[in-house]
Amino acid sequence: MHIAATAIVCSVLIHGEHGVVARLLTPDDGLQPGYVRGGRSRRLRPVLLPGNIVQADYRSRSDAQLAALTVELVESRAGLMGEPLAAAAVDWATALTAITLPEGQPFPELYVALDGLLSAIDAAPSARGWAAALARYELMMLAHMGFGLDLSACAVTDASDDLTYVSPKSGRAVSAAAGEGYRDRLLPLPGFLIGGGVAGDWADILAAFRLTGHFLARDVLTDRRAGVLAARGRLIDRIKRLS
16 A cells, blocks of 8 residues: 555554654545654654644555654744644544544545645734634535534524524524524524624634534544543633634
């Protein structure tokens, strides 16, 4: 097996005395693990930071064998490590990707979305510039894992206008009229998640995170994966302090 591709570093785990196993997201071959000899060295540690773009070269004798991986830095996002909020966002987005996606399956749309999200964080470390994009990325992740929300029409009336809530059970949208009297049982649906517009305010952004967080915790990040939600919780707490 040989793969040569530009890739996004998503996770790095210590392996042995000097090496690491890195999981990178590639455009055409999905999430790919590889063993980096000397990955803990002074030269390679800054290259293998989550969020960095690298030129990756995987080689193995068979698809079942963990590939040997060499990397060269293409774009560094190390500067964000000095920005606590931005660093937390990069850590969460890459950790979510690494722990959720099955290895070896192509997800080109997610690659483009993650690259765009990381570029937005890099361009404007303040959360106002990227928080809405992160919520949309979480929504995309749910859809690609088979747990997409149906936000096209009201679950009760089948109308496509005035969609204001989401059922926490079915994941379907509910209109304002149909949801009247059940507000405390429904999740708010920010309009920017439907129309792709700009989030109105922090309340909209936090509502979006509440929505995606509910379904991520229920359907995707379960059992051994649940531990990664702590990183998300720290990020949301930081955003709440801003609002």
